[in-house]
Amino acid sequence: MKNITPCLWFDQEAEEAVNFYLSIFKNSWIEQTTRLGEDGNGSEGKVMTITFYLDGQKFMALNGGPHFQINEAISFVANCETQEEIDELWEKLSEGGQKVECGWLKDPYGVSWQVVPTVLGEMMSDTDPEKTQRVMQAIHQMKKIEINKLEEAFAQG
Structure with missing residues (x-):
């Protein structure tokens, strides 16, 4: 293949x-x-x-x-290095679509996207479950993901 x-x-x-x-x-x-x-x-x-x-x-x-019909059962993950990349991609992809939550959006054609920072994977694979839990709680309070808020949640404790 x-x-x-x-x-x-x-x-x-x-x-x-x-x-x-x-x-x-x-x-x-x-x-x-x-x-x-x-x-x-x-x-x-x-x-x-x-x-x-x-x-x-x-x-x-x-x-x-x-x-x-296209639905949320399939989504594309767009990994972004910076907040500027997240902001730009979030606005462009969601224009005429729908801003959902936790970094998810629907574009004007109904395709679901997850616009996430690459640092999120590093945070979620940390061995300290309290850190990962705080990061997840922070994500659930966001529509568009904000890296600085994730970093603050990760560093608490």
Whole structure:
């Protein structure tokens, strides 16, 4: 097996969604677009699939019709090094979508994202359960994660 590519099923918004993501993530591009041929119902030329990369990660978008809806059971984790990266990504991805909680948001196409600092993984793997508990309590009080508040919670005690 060479790799695994997540496929996002859209009703008819695949091209619009891909362009939205490409406008947000650096190191992103479209690899291939397939369009429908003549089928007698006026769909000729419409996008069927787009293979694209976001920050080097391969994805596929499919215009599959209204049969299935994207939901929170699947989310993408965007790891950020700085608060500035979190702030920028949080605002751009959630514009027209929904800011949820604990670093989670939904973009305008219903895709769920977790915008988190890379330092969170280090904090949560600490051997002191009191520290990790304080960090979790701090996260549950946030929508967008704020690194300074996590660091304060981690350092208490």
